Amino acid sequence: MKLTKKGLQKGCLAVLGAYLLFCVLFLLIARDQIDFGGMTQKTFAEGEVQGAGTAGDQIFSVPAGADYLDQIQLTFVKTGRQKQEEQDVRVTVTDLQENRVLLEKKESLDKGDDGKTYTLHIRERLDGQGGEYLVHVEPERVEQEEAYHVINTGYRSYSSLRFVYLPVLAAVLALMVLYMFRMVRCLESGKKCLGTYFVMTLCRYKFLIEQLVSRDFKTKYKRSVLGVFWSFLNPLLMMIVQYAVFSKLMRFTVENYIAYLLIGIVLFNGFSDCTNQSMRAIVGNAGLITKVYVPKYIYPVTKVLSAGINILLSMIPLLLVSVCTGLAPSAAWLMLPFGLVTMMLFIIGMGFILSSLMVFFRDIEFLWGVLTTAWMYATPIIYPISILPDFMQKLMIFNPLYHYINFFRTVVIDMQSPEPKAYAVCLGIAVAVCLAGIAVFRKTQDKFVLYI
């Protein structure tokens, strides 16, 4: 398929359109995160909350300088026979200054949930003067009143990054537009230009990419009975097993443990699966590489794409289960594609590196298996990061998968957009690893033929 000027222009407009859409969504959905700085958590000492420990109304205060009330955390104290009963309660938080209800939420307390922490997301902009807020807990069944503690509150101060992000996004847009004009000019004059070359190769081999992806996808499940359905079943089964084993331990530290686990499992298994498949991209396609010239970059990319379809498919049970366990879909879900795309770029970069190493050192296959197992335990999939010692928590920022899994968890479990910094980190990792992968691949690709 030849690349025409019209085709290139249409493609460029499509990319620009997608970028603009992303910018608009980002500025809208992450508005609160952009305008306000990091969250400060204030744990209430004895006596700071009026009425704490009783079943009645409790009043807590927020200091001046707090411009955004993020959340409060409660814990319910069950006494005597209440321990054995299930109870539904309605929690209301009222702003005493304006006499306005900020939040009304129903929580169900399962039997034996003594001491469990409940987070209530308030997400209100305040006037910054500080003030008092009333918490009222109403049991659904009249006879049983629940005693509770408001243990801490989280709030943020105004520190708008809008003046940082708007110019950055606009500058990127300008650069993209300029480069696209250059690409079109290159196409007309026939000069060599990296962008045009890339798009031309994509066009020329589009059909081959489709064929390779569909071949890999078909052969993967050809011999199995369940076939594609396995993409749904695998993460669910793993989650069930891990939930059964760890839920008693983690109940009090992690809320929404089912969704928490499932996100970690889906993303990590997807990563592990994709990298294992892409490792064999060159070695497995030896027959093709030694017979016909095709840019070798295509092989790892198609392997990652075909394994990536799996990740997309397992998003469906992930989101369904999240909704079923009480996490409603929110506007923030629109940001999930960003997380997915950046993670796929990261995996493609890893794929380039691994597939070229595999050609020269065949035992990379086994080493990688061990590495991914260790990596799994080093990532907070089963456990929350808070149980790790401080210095390890700090080291966790070097774990790329931690950032991606956190991105997803923030969107699905916290139902809000992640911090703008998280976007930058996810994108940064993806670009860095991709570039490194391309560099490694480029240096070694001419020698592949001699070793396969």
Added chain:
Amino acid sequence: MDMIRVEHVSMCFKMANDRISSIKEFMTALLKRKLKFKEFWALRDVNFTVEKGDVVGIIGRNGAGKSTILKIISGILKPTEGRVVRSGNIVPMLELGSGFDYDLSGRENIFLNGAILGYSKEFLEARYDEILAFSELGEFIEMPIRNYSSGMLMRLAFSIATVVEPEILIVDEILAVGDENFQKKSRARMLELMSGGTTVLFVSHSLEQIREMCNKVVWLDGGTVKLMGATEEVCDQYKL
């Protein structure tokens, strides 16, 4: 017009003393200082030009470097020195059935193989019936090719290759295989292509075929061009 220009191409292969294919072996060899490789120069300073419409035969003894130079021209191997300038799309027929995936059916392989050779979906769909007819496979086309006999495989591979309309065709001794019927068909198709103005690079051990089809011949010996010129001239001089 120059379709292919081979300029000062040399190719050096490093022969491993021991085949090193794992990290452990690499480390051991590194520590034992056995990491030096013997060098083998398969080609040295090869120069020639192919013009549009030429049918160039390449002859030489086994090990002279014929397959190597073809691989370099096709872009599969990168030469140690020198370069090849090409101006047209190349269809290599270095082996029949390259790119076949044994789990897929004949039909799926037609599309896969066609895609690898650089043909678009529309082109293959339009020519699908032609391919099917040439192969004479009938309903077996829907079977996975692991169940095909070797003759069926060859028919399938060649019929995919027949619908291509390459600007440059590179053929490496594939016409030597197959029964007489197959040989006849393939020779007929080759002649058809050549009369259509396709540039062809052709390796063969059969001087008969070379005299029949080629207008220029390159004689490679020990990695260098021993003689190059018109068919008659070179073939007369060629003594094994």
